[in-house]
Amino acid sequence: MLVDYRKRDTYLHKTSPKVLLLGTLLVIVASILWTHPLYCGVMLGLLVILGKVAKFPWSQIKWFFKIIIIPVIFIMIIQAFSLDTSLLHSHYKEVILFYLLPGERLGFNLGGLLYGLAASMKIYMVVLAVAILGYTVSPSDFIQMISRLRFASRQFVFIFSTAWRFIPIIQKQIRHLLDAQKTRGMELDKGKLIERVRKLIPIVTPLLSNSLETGDQIALSMEARAFGAKTKNKFIKPMQYSLRDRLTNYLLLVALVLLIYAYTLGYGVL
Amino acid sequence: MTVEEDLAFGPANLGLSYEEVMRRVERSYTDLKISELKDRKPFELSGGQKQSVSIGGVYAMLPKIIVFDEPTSMLDPIGKERVFSIVKDINKQYGITIVLVEHEMSEIVKHADKVIVMNKGQVYLQGSVEEVFSQVGKLQELGLEIPQSIELSMRLKEDHYIDKVLLTPAQVIEACSGFQPKTPAAAAAPAPAVKQAAAAGDGREPMREPIIEVSHLRHSYLGDHDDLKDVNLTINKGEFVAIIGQNGAGKTTLARHIIGLLKPDAGAITVNGRAIADRSVAELSREVGYVFQNPDEQIFTDSVEDELRFGPRNLNKGSEYTDGIVEEVLQDIGLHKYREVWPKYLSKGERQRLAMGSIITMEPDVVIVDEPTTGQDWRETLWIMDLLRKLNQKGKTIIIITHNMEIVTRYCNRVLVMSQGELILDGTPKEIFTRRDKLKEAYLRPTDITYIAQNIAFMPDDIISVDEFYQVFREMVG
Numbered sequence: 224m225l226v227d228y229r230k231r232d233t234y235l236h237k238t239s240p241k242v243l244l245l246g247t248l249l250v251i252v253a254s255i256l257w258t259h260p261l262y263c264g265v266m267l268g269l270l271v272i273l274g275k276v277a278k279f280p281w282s283q284i285k286w287f288f289k290i291i292i293i294p295v296i297f298i299m300i301i302q303a304f305s306l307d308t309s310l311l312h313s314h315y316k317e318v319i320l321f322y323l324l325p326g327e328r329l330g331f332n333l334g335g336l337l338y339g340l341a342a343s344m345k346i347y348m349v350v351l352a353v354a355i356l357g358y359t360v361s362p363s364d365f366i367q368m369i370s371r372l373r374f375a376s377r378q379f380v381f382i383f384s385t386a387w388r389f390i391p392i393i394q395k396q397i398r399h400l401l402d403a404q405k406t407r408g409m410e411l412d413k414g415k416l417i418e419r420v421r422k423l424i425p426i427v428t429p430l431l432s433n434s435l436e437t438g439d440q441i442a443l444s445m446e447a448r449a450f451g452a453k454t455k456n457k458f459i460k461p462m463q464y465s466l467r468d469r470l471t472n473y474l475l476l477v478a479l480v481l482l483i484y485a486y487t488l489g490y491g492v493l
Numbered sequence: 494m495t496v497e498e499d500l501a502f503g504p505a506n507l508g509l510s511y512e513e514v515m516r517r518v519e520r521s522y523t524d525l526k527i528s529e530l531k532d533r534k535p536f537e538l539s540g541g542q543k544q545s546v547s548i549g550g551v552y553a554m555l556p557k558i559i560v561f562d563e564p565t566s567m568l569d570p571i572g573k574e575r576v577f578s579i580v581k582d583i584n585k586q587y588g589i590t591i592v593l594v595e596h597e598m599s600e601i602v603k604h605a606d607k608v609i610v611m612n613k614g615q616v617y618l619q620g621s622v623e624e625v626f627s628q629v630g631k632l633q634e635l636g637l638e639i640p641q642s643i644e645l646s647m648r649l650k651e652d653h654y655i656d657k658v659l660l661t662p663a664q665v666i667e668a669c670s671g672f673q674p675k676t677p678a679a680a681a682a683p684a685p686a687v688k689q690a691a692a693a694g695d696g697r698e699p700m701r702e703p704i705i706e707v708s709h710l711r712h713s714y715l716g717d718h719d720d721l722k723d724v725n726l727t728i729n730k731g732e733f734v735a736i737i738g739q740n741g742a743g744k745t746t747l748a749r750h751i752i753g754l755l756k757p758d759a760g761a762i763t764v765n766g767r768a769i770a771d772r773s774v775a776e777l778s779r780e781v782g783y784v785f786q787n788p789d790e791q792i793f794t795d796s797v798e799d800e801l802r803f804g805p806r807n808l809n810k811g812s813e814y815t816d817g818i819v820e821e822v823l824q825d826i827g828l829h830k831y832r833e834v835w836p837k838y839l840s841k842g843e844r845q846r847l848a849m850g851s852i853i854t855m856e857p858d859v860v861i862v863d864e865p866t867t868g869q870d871w872r873e874t875l876w877i878m879d880l881l882r883k884l885n886q887k888g889k890t891i892i893i894i895t896h897n898m899e900i901v902t903r904y905c906n907r908v909l910v911m912s913q914g915e916l917i918l919d920g921t922p923k924e925i926f927t928r929r930d931k932l933k934e935a936y937l938r939p940t941d942i943t944y945i946a947q948n949i950a951f952m953p954d955d956i957i958s959v960d961e962f963y964q965v966f967r968e969m970v971g
Contacts, residue, residue: 229715230495230532280716363498399790402754405774406783406791408807408855412773429793432837448503448550472822 235277239468241359250352257491263344266320295343302339400426499602503554517607521553569739571936599640636872674951722914731774735901738911741937752783772857782852786846786863798832804855826850843871859890902957
């Protein structure tokens with residue numbers, strides 16, 4: 224999980240998880256359909272504003288944006304040199320900024336560059352939307368949402384919720400084992416990539432044994448707390464679904480239909 | 494999942510309605526006084542807070558019998574008291590039978606109706622508190638802790654001040670308060686013997702040469718509040734320091750800054766006169782050793798010997814040095830018979846010793862041990878603390894983080910008290926344990942012997958050991 228859920232008193236946190244899920248779906252659909260950087264830029268801007276409204280902890284996701292910046296630039300350059308411009312409708316596909324090789328070979332195409340830019344922005348869009356969703360919707364609300372679905376059996380909800388609980392525990396164990404190595408003189412951040420990977424090998428066995436132990440303990444503690452005692456769990460948290468949520472939901476549905484319709488008319492396409 | 498949702502897990506599994514589950518959850522966090530944690534995530538909490546939450550989770554289910562397996566081993570003293578009073582309440586109020594597995598004898602004598610002493614898988618002793626604790630010799634044979642109130646009353650009985658062994662501090666206070674000091678003046682000032690015993694530990698004066706300097710240290714985990722607030726302190730070479738404070742007070746956060754595992758939001762730390770800001774944890778480990786709160790988070794190799802060799806090998810100490818120090822430490826920590834054993838097969842106490850040994854082999858100038866005695870029996874506790882004392886006698890600076898006030902008074906010559914991210918007291922054990930107001934603020938309370946002395950009108954406030962109490966009492970009463 225990129226950013227953990229935090230209970231905050233913001234507009235987004237008060238919004239129904241169902242609405243937020245629909246909003247995220249809208250962003251994902253847009254990221255699949257759109258190829259125009261302007262459209263992606265506007266969506267990205269909107270997400271940043273929503274993030275600000277939700278008091279999103281930007282510092283927690285900064286590292287991710289930083290590490291993907293190199294692949295993102297790489298994508299843009301590759302697209303600028305190699306994109307099949309017949310896929311584009313815009314006049315930018317005709318614009319060659321420069322040629323890498325003499326004899327007008329291997330042209331750096333503006334259309335390809337913009338296409339690559341849109342592709343990169345789409346990565347940021349999806350990551351940010353999912354991160355905001357994870358930050359504003361509590362995992363148990365997700366689980367409650369799933370448990371309301373007709374197809375979701377108790378086992379399915381159990382597997383989902385346990386896996387969700389397990390992730391931070393494993394993350395913490397990895398952190399502790401790495402810290403333990405550092406405090407014992409191991410320079411984990413120095414050396415070549417292969418060397419650094421090799422230094423991680425000693426933590427595999429303890430991580431595995433600790434995880435099995437933790438899994439065992441979780442199973443035991445769940446059993447001690449009556450898991451499986453009753454076939455029907457009546458603890459269904461009443462989902463708050465205000466008029467505002469209802470209206471927002473309709474608005475998002477309309478936006479989704481419009482987005483798809485506009486796409487068929489060529490909007491959002493480079 | 495939040496704390497509130499975790500508390501709801503058990504009652505929900507019982508098939509109760511949403512309203513009933515939430516009613517029980519609310520009662521659980523109100524009774525355990527953990528309301529402020531309800532929106533936090535359990536895995537983010539400090540050890541003690543987690544323990545309160547796990548008790549709350551079972552309590553919310555209102556079963557007929559609750560088995561508590563060392564429920565308070567990671568709690569601060571007031572937290573312990575609170576948990577025991579809750580346990581007692583749920584026992585009396587709801588008729589829930591309580592089975593308590595516990596090392597803390599002083600709590601057992603205050604609360605239990607029946608005591609069962611186990612040894613090597615068998616019931617060794619059983620009976621009422623009076624019946625079991627009257628057999629002190631047998632308890633000592635097993636290496637069990639004898640509560641200070643009992644130890645003191647045995648001494649008083651031997652010299653015929655009282656006619657029977659008393660169990661609780663309240664009983665001792667009542668009995669001792671019946672005596673009159675020889676002269677009214679004697680009651681006014683601490684006895685000379687008390688003044689002389691300025692410091693605990695082994696009485697050696699530490700050097701006045703700073704080894705760790707912390708200035709204006711600030712840190713926040715989430716950015717919404719400071720977990721460390723402008724901490725300033727200097728630790729000198731050769732000191733044996735205890736950091737105490739309530740759960741979540743910032744003790745471990747401070748320690749993790751000193752080893753460089755956490756970076757300050759503001760402020761600076763120097764070790765041996767050099768700023769640590771630009772130094773890696775691995776580099777710092779030559780000078781500062783850090784033993785984790787949970788040994789299982791620290792141990793990761795396949796054998797005891799490998800675990801001890803890991804540090805010196807990383808520091809390129811050379812095979813001759815490594816062979817020598819590993820042999821020495823294996824003897825010191827009493828694990829020479831288990832050198833080839835996978836550490837997971839060791840007992841908790843042995844794993845704790847191994848974790849300490851793995852740091853000792855690196856020979857750092859400072860050894861920080863986070864909760865060295867949690868979950869250990871008294872014999873193991875003394876073993877570990879004696880090992881630290883030996884290191885201290887060799888000139889190492891020792892810093893322990895602990896909730897066990899008795900080991901603070903027995904071993905440490907300096908105590909730092911933290912509360913809500915601030916360093917609120919700094920002094921010798923005697924100085925610290927007389928500051929009742931500040932201690933209360935930090936959810937701490939002195940040991941039973943200090944508490945007894947402080948509640949007898951003619952006794953000085955700063956008594957920290959049974960020997961000292963007895964000596965002063967005899968001088969005053971005659």
